[in-house]
Amino acid sequence: MGKLFLEVVTPEKVLVSQEVDSVVAPGTEGEFGVLPGHIHFLSGIVPGELRYDAGGTKEIMAVSTGFAEVSDDKVSILVDAAEKAAEIDVKRAQSALERARERLSKERGTEEEIDFARAEAAMKRAIARIKVAEKAM
Amino acid sequence: MATLRDILRKIGAVKKTRQITRAMNMVAAAKLRNTQGRMESFEPYAGKFAEVLGNLATGMDPEIHPLLVKKEEVSRVELLHFTADRGLCGSFNTNTIHFAENWIKEQTQAGKEVSLTLVGKKGKSYFTRHGGNITASHELIYGKVDISFINQMTRDFTTRFLDDEIHEVYMIFTRFVSMVKQEPTLVKLIPIEPPQREEPAEGVTAEYLCEPSAEELLIELLPKHISVQIYNAFLQNEVSEHAARMTAMDNATKNCTEMIENLTLVYNKARQAAITAELMDIVGGAEAIRKG
Missing domain, CATH: 2.60.15.10 (F0F1 ATP synthase delta/epsilon subunit, N-terminal)
Structure with a gap:
């Protein structure tokens, strides 16, 4: 092959x-x-x-x-x-995740559409990082 | 005779200046290497990106995305302008500011309003003094920019473009041609003119299976294309600045050395003259005693 x-x-x-x-x-x-x-x-x-x-x-x-x-x-x-x-900084990813969650819970329903999308993207990135780091352990 | 000591003091001062310029030269050289390294590691990304985008955009209907569509009436344009945060780099800042100033003049004469987004302290202080219409300015960020910062910048531009607040976006940065040549360059950012593939039929015209559709992919890639260009400008400008400073400081060091040589010559002459004068005194005195 x-x-x-x-x-x-x-x-x-x-x-x-x-x-x-x-x-x-x-x-x-x-x-x-x-x-x-x-x-x-x-x-x-x-x-x-x-x-x-x-x-x-x-x-x-x-x-x-x-x-x-x-x-x-x-x-x-x-x-x-x-x-x-091995290079993932889990702590950093976790705090990023928390920040994103916080922003999301605050901004749902307001006009800040773009920020909402950004927070969501940030959350997805953080989740991906944490998942990968956990799997490797 | 006070002049002797004056000259000595001056030599000392110039020597100290030479030490500083020499140190600055070396610092600039180190920073240049570092930035050049970053520029080199960006190249594979930029190259691949342009290739894929070119492949996608060739033969694509330009109406597909608002970022590709030219506005019918252009009366407000935005300029993203790069200068250095520090001086002492020869004519680097002056050149790029003059270049921008001329361009702004042209635009104003054509009836367009120019607003500015500035990167670098020097540009900010110049345009604040000369009444530029500044929308945003960023200072002391060279070497610290990452792609998310650039993406944010791109987002700002595209939103304002889509909201009809601005009709075109340009940028001026100093392109790094070689160690001795850096030139201010103007690039149009929005509306995007996608890189067309040079030879459309290159034998193996790769037909791609796209996921999602080619159009949707292109739409996602277009804002990224702007980011890639801005990131490139950041790096180029930084490398140019360090190269310019290196050259300037090298010249300064050489001038110092020359000055020290001249001053030493003057000092030796003065010293010689003083000794001669003293000798004459003694000889004259001795002669007088003998005669008397």
Whole structure:
């Protein structure tokens, strides 16, 4: 079986750049898996967990919003932020989650539509981080 | 003779100045390396992003998203302008401010109102003094910007654009061409002119399966495109600033060295003159005694 080449890129740095056997990523329309020989594919990425399998070692990462491109057995994932499970600061994520919850409970029903959406996005990011960190433990 | 000591004092002062400029040069060099590193690590993201967006946008109906549609009447434009937070970097700030000033003049003559979003202390103090219409200003944020800050900026611009508060958004930053050349550059941010793929039929024209649809994806990517451009401007401007400061401080150090050399020469001459004068005195005195 062939191999996939996975790249996880954020504006700050290239986090992953290696050969893998399979990738599972959180797409806008639900989670999707990529194996070698996948059709050319573009998808939005929502905050969640990204899993990949490289020669038997399974890795898991938390990603925030962005998009993914699959072409010729090359998977490029471009996201605003991404962390490997071991690098996640759980305390920070938890306090972010609390802050977001607080804002959400306050602002529901008011005109602050945009802030509401932002708080919701922040909450999703925090939840994704915590989940990934817990799984890795 | 007081002049001798005066010259010595002056040499000391110049030496101290040279120490400072040399230190500043080295600090700028270190910061430059750091920023260049960040610029390099941003390149893969920016490159890939432009590629995908180009693929998506080629052949797409420009009416698809309001951010792509040109306003029929343009009377209010916003300028995002980048300067440095500090001086002592040669003509860096002057250049970019002049460039912006000229552009604003052109726009005003064309009957457009220009409002400003400023990044950097120097721009703020200039435009406050010269009566610019400032909507927002950010200071001391170079090196601290992350993508969420930029996204916030993009959101502000797009909301104001969609609310018809502004009709076009431009930005001026100093592009880093090389260590010795940095030039002010004007870029149009909104309405977006998406990068078109240069050669539409490149053999393997990759037909993508898109999730959600290509249109929806494009709509999501467009605001990001603005963020990517702004982030790039931040980095470029920062690198340019450090490069400009390095050059300026290098020149200053050289000038100091030259000045010290000249002053030392003057000092030695004066010293020689003093010794000669003293000798003449002694010889003259001795002669007088002998004769007497």
